[in-house]
Amino acid sequence: MTTIELVQGDITRESVDAVVNAANSSLLGGGGVDGAIHRRGGPAILEECRKLRASRYGKGLPTGQAVATTAGDLDARWVIHTVGPVFSTTEDRSALLASCYRESLRVADELGARTVAFPAISTGIYGWPVDDGARIAVETVRAADTAVEEVRFVLFDEQAYEAFADRVR
Template sequence: MVQITFTQGDITEQQVDAVVNAANSSLLGGGGVDGAIHRKGGPEILAACRALRASHYGGGLPTGQAVATTAGRLPARWVIHTVGPVWQAHQDQSDLLASCYRESLRVAEELGAATVAFPAISTGVYGWPMDDGARIAVETVRGSGTAVEEVRFVLFDASAYAIFVASGEGS
């Protein structure tokens, strides 16, 4: 059974096999976690993403899917890019958010990753409520049956950390 841990900090500093990037569909960098990973990981990540766009993902990576690249200069071996849904109060997209976690774990298993660090996907600029995002993240990872040994949720601030820890205790 996967061990779930929580830490407050910078996902780009995590010494894990794979870091999950809350990417935009272009795969070419952006703000938030995506921008931080591209900045700190260096041009190798962008080059790998451009190669993906030129081959399999010409129209961008679909929401809920995941794909891996090198981690460049990050302490991880790989970056797993996934595109979370944008929060919409009138449309339940919980299945797409859960798919981000499931698909990222599937890719991690294919790579042979034992440790994976996740951000709080879609809870930043995409507007997903943190408490619901935490619940979906933890429940999805717990129910995944993954061969990954440790999933580490890396939360940027104390508030997000507290919400994820409470979600982990409650399920």
């Protein structure tokens, strides 16, 4: 059974097997979690992302999918990149958000990762309400058939931490 832990802090400082990156589809870095991971992880991550774009993901990584690279200078072995959906009030995209967590855990299993740190995918610039994002994240992880022993949700601020804590309790 997978243990769920909560941390308020900086995901780039976590010591885990795999850190999940809330990436944009280009895989070439961006703002928020994506930019922080690329900055702290160094050029090795970007180099592998460029190779992925030149081969399997010429048009970018599709929303809800996940792919792994080295973690570069992070205190992790891998970065699992996943592209969350942009929140919409006219279209239910919750299945895509759940897919980000499920696919990241599938990739973690393929890698043999036992500890995985997740951010609150899509709840930043992509506008997903944090309470609903926490619900989808926790329900998806709890329902996953995975060999990952510990999922650590690393939340940037107190509001996100409390939203996830309400779901984990």
